[in-house]
Amino acid sequence: MASSSHYHYHKDDDDELDDVFEEFDFNPKPKERKTRVFIDRHREEGHQKLWNDYFSETPTYPHNVFRRRFRMNKALFLRIVHRLSIEVEYFQPKVDATGRSSLTTLQKCTAAIRQLAYGAGSDTVDEYVRIGGTTARRSLHNFSAGIINLFGDEYLRRPTPEDLQRLLYSGEQRGFPGMNGSIDCMHWEWKNCPTAWKGMYSRGTGKPTIVLEAVASYDLWI
Structure with a gap:
């Protein structure tokens, strides 16, 4: 013969359920957003140092040092810089809302070519070129794409x-x-x-x- 069970409600049951639900936070507080730390890298000084070291009329380092560090001669590098500066928007000089000039084409191209030449990480050029790691990676991406688009038909092809x-x-x-x-x-x-x-x-x-x-x-x- 089958037996049946009957449930009798007690107020204490509600109290127990309340205790269980209190253990779970169904309305968690939103995590505090991390504040981005601004580092003033003094990019103008970085450009001036780069210019004095390699591109001025009396550079600190001679031609053979330039060729070893940039893996090309200065004339070729400057030709690339010139084409990128006038035909690729990313490398064109800009001014921010405060009237301050952006990173120069020389700085962005130097950051890109140093990563390619040495196989180094993007943040290794920061201390000399004065360019952050994220911007250095973006410079490398745009530099590579620019080279393919501007010089691919002339140089990146099979010989005739x-x-x-x-x-x-x-x-x-x-x-x-x-x-x-x-x-x-x-x-x-x-x-x-x-x-x-x-x-x-x-x-x-x-x-x-x-x-x-x-x-x-x-x-x-x-």
Whole structure:
């Protein structure tokens, strides 16, 4: 024979439920927003120091030092800076609401090329160029995109038959017959490498990398 149970309400039950609900905060206080710390990097002084070191009529560092640190000669770098400053909005000089000038094209391009030349982090150029890490990364992104858009058709392409003949001749004159350029490569960390492939692309460091190769003709480095 089935039996039935009957529930009898007691006021104490409500008190127990209230105690349970009080343990949970259903209206949490909003987290306080972190205040962004403003650092006055004295960017004007950074530009002046950069100018005096490399671009003035009597620079602190000679041409060979410039070429080693920028991985190109000064004329080529200034050509790139000039094109970016007039054709890419990000690199055009601006003035803020207080009338203060923004970072110069030289500062942004130097920050970008130093990251590329040394493979260093974005915040490593802050102390010299006087540019924050976020801005340095943005400069690198816009610099790379600008180079592709402005110079891709001229330099980032396959050689034509005429180019090959010229390069082969130049290589032979320099004692390297049959050479049309110099190949170089670098290991670039593959952040989103599939887990199953990680072992195949790691070289003892535990971090998977992809080898990027490029062939450059001698006249890009003159």
